[in-house]
Amino acid sequence: MAPMNDGYCFCLTLRSATIIIGSINCIQCLGLIVCTSFVPACIDNIPEENMKIATKILINFLYLTKLIASTLLLSSVVMKIPSQALPWLWTQTIELIVVVIIFIIVLLFGTTMFKLTSTMSVSLLVLFGLHIILSLFFWINVLTYRENLIDVLRQIQTPQEGLSISPPPAYEDLHYE
Numbered sequence: 001m002a003p004m005n006d007g008y009c010f011c012l013t014l015r016s017a018t019i020i021i022g023s024i025n026c027i028q029c030l031g032l033i034v035c036t037s038f039v040p041a042c043i044d045n046i047p048e049e050n051m052k053i054a055t056k057i058l059i060n061f062l063y064l065t066k067l068i069a070s071t072l073l074l075s076s077v078v079m080k081i082p083s084q085a086l087p088w089l090w091t092q093t094i095e096l097i098v099v100v101i102i103f104i105i106v107l108l109f110g111t112t113m114f115k116l117t118s119t120m121s122v123s124l125l126v127l128f129g130l131h132i133i134l135s136l137f138f139w140i141n142v143l144t145y146r147e148n149l150i151d152v153l154r155q156i157q158t159p160q161e162g163l164s165i166s167p168p169p170a171y172e173d174l175h176y177e
Helices: 014-038 049-079 082-109 118-157
Strands: none
Touching (some): 014 082, 014 118, 049 082, 082 118
């Protein structure tokens, strides 16, 4: 079997890049939870008080879920357990789908439905596009790290080619007194 390529970009390995991605996501989620909880300017544009509370709860729930998934990603890297990277991959997949749908809606109906100026519409499209590109890049990195970790663990658990495993003795060969 060919050796696995653990290289990433520049001088990073897949493992160190995954640690950086998980750390950045944790810091981002904590910052957004604090922002929506304690800074009232984050959601002041919502006219009804009940909608403000519901929006706060929804945003905090979503980012708390992402924070838990990012923490599991970090523990996956530290303890080398590939199954703990799955929640992060799932949350990122859902986030990517939602952002792509919003990107398409802003692209098609940005100036009419949302009453955005052309400059504002293009700015949103650029921001959503950058978010999609970076998230997809990170998602591919974590998926590759997880697959490499699964392959390494599989190689450790299976016997080497030079070793032969003899079958257990037949029942007739066992001598009981």
